[in-house]
Amino acid sequence: MNFFIEKAEAMTGNIWIAIMPFLLSFAVTVMIMPILIPYLKKLKFGQEILEIGPVWHKSKEGTPTMGGLAFILGVFVSGIIALFVRFDLRFLMMLLISLGFGLIGFTDDYIKVVKKRNLGLTARQKFILQTILAVIYVVVLGRTGNLNNHIIIPFMTKPVAINQIFYVILIMFVVTGTVNAVNLTDGIDGLATSITSAVSLFFVIVSILVSDMQSMWFSLAILGGCLGFLIFNKYPARVFMGDTGSLFLGGSISVLAVGLKMPLILIIVGFVYLFETISVIIQVTSFKLTGKRVFKMTPIHHHFEMCGWKEKKIVGIFTAVTVLLCIVGILAVMPYVRGM
Secondary structure, three states, X not given: OHHHHHHHHHHHOOHHHHHHHHHHXXXXXXXXXXXXXXXXXXXXXXXXXXXXXXXXXXXXXXXXXXXXXXXXXXXXXXHHHHHHHOOOHHHHHHHHHHHHHHXXXXXXHHHHHOOOOOOXXXXXXXXXXXXXXXXXXXXXXXXXXXXXXEEOOOOOOOOXXXXXXXXXXXXXXXXXXXXXXXXXXXXXXXXHHHHHHXXXXXXXXXXXXXXXXXXXXXXXXXXXXXXXHHHHHOOOOOOOOHHHHHHHHHHHHHHHHXXXXXXXXXXXXXXXXXXXXXXXXHHHHHHHHHXXXXXXXXXXXXXXXXXXXXXXXXXHHHHHHHHHHHHHHHHHHHHHHHHO
16 A cells, blocks of 8 residues: 555655645535526436336336536546646647547536437447547547557556557447446446446546556546445435436547556456447347347346345445456556566
């Protein structure tokens, strides 16, 4: 622990300055939620449960959604203060791109809740908007010298250079893929929030290990926002984050991984996100080819619900798995850290 404190202090000069993004984001989120929840109820921004969803989820119908606005504000306030302390273009891009994905999610939620169109934005519209954001991220970083074709391979000492075109494609795939994977994970009370809390803590630790203050501040802000929101989102949830929150979190995690040159580490630490996505792909492919379903319902957390698991059990096990994989992730980057 002393090693991490010394590292953090070496980057900022003061441990309290180092954890300030966490405290700010957590405090803003916790203070906003008691105001936001009644306001969302007043506007009748309640979650609608689709007929194809689990029957027992019908009791959740009407629970306020778009609560992700609270931790987005928390991260934004924390980020703006961080930029005043030390302006950094890469940090600004991480914040803006994440907000951009949050805006896509907000648009989707608005169409579903206010316009009463259950499906919101079409899959094609989401993909186009997400791809545009990913392209903007790549272009800006490339033109400002904040992007190169080196990535850190888990358990390897030195970064590996890959073809520039392939690298750009990889980044776009990681960003859009992670955003949609986190969105799929947000299906039961507290699941996406808990998983993302663990993953963001991983990035806090890794940022300290590689002495990347911008990534440390950003991941601390995400962690603070998630933990603040979890107070209200844990089972039984008083509010849902909606696509507003899940797309924002997906964008945040993906730009952190890219900024640290560790996009491949998401295969390890973000395995639950990946597992949720793969389960949907397997289900759809199997049904189209054979007319049979592999799982009782997807994403996979619904399969376990159909098997009789309670939501709290699913969240607990999925989070525990993520924590263990984050430990593996830290071990995976240690060869690189030692070789720096």
